[in-house]
Amino acid sequence: MDWDDFRYFSAIARVGSVRGAADDLGVNASTVTRRLDHLEARLGVRLFNRTRSGLQITDEGSEVIHDLDAVAADLGEIERRLQGRDAEMAGPLSIALPDVLVGALMQQLVEFSGEHRRIRLEILPDPAERAPPRRAVDISLLLTDEPPETLVGRCLGRLRVTAYASLDYLSRHDPLLAAGESCWVESELETLLAPDFRSEHFAAMTLAAKCHNLVQQLAAVRSGMGITLLPCCVGDIDPALSRIAGIRPVDTREIWLLFHPDLRRVARVHTFTEYLQQTFVKLEDALLGNLEDPQARLP
8 A cells, every 4th residue: 555645635635736736745746646546546436526627526535535534633643642652761772782891781771770660671782793683773882983874872982902811821821921822812803893903912822713702702711712802891890801911901992872863852762871871981991991900890
């Protein structure tokens, strides 16, 4: 069903002529005529009688107008009801998060969910890391220096990374004085955020493995497979891991909070984005690797 045909028909019935309807709709008169002919052919009835004095609506046309008025009233009620829900602090809220931020933010998400029990959070993978979700995402946190122009939002800070290994591994290896005896665990995270890091600091190391997600990477380095590159907000809070001494954290990409412009007035989106902005102020030192005690818990 082509709803546009009914829109053209309704415009003709309202003003009483093809030309008037064309002016209202901002199209050519021939387009209006073609649409009307198409609708009448599809319905198998004549909606207007063509006379020398103009178009006269038929009984069937009047019946269609009556039904369209009822449909319009129903649609208006749906719109008013949904607009009212936008103002409510309730309903689903989907958030796309990079894996590297999940650990740092999970406690904050728990607190938000506890404060707003009528909002149902759905945590989705970052579309930049995996295939995009099947449906639209309300809010995205993206690691990028070039946020898409179709979305609105703000930069929440920047992510830093450095090298980590398990405490047990470092008790048996010296990655700085005997780099050739140590192994490196490569990751897609390294390729994405700091592709030159290994060549600058650990070029002599043997490549032990390459991991394709953060779960694999953490399991490998905790098990003593070798040294790897991790965000400070991930490695610093893991009691099984330690930074490689003497290697300073390096800047990578910005963290952007983004959503579609149409969601500006949705109460739950506005409230959650404000909450995230406050959260990232608290997380700044953790994200930049500035914690005095790297094993300190995140705020």
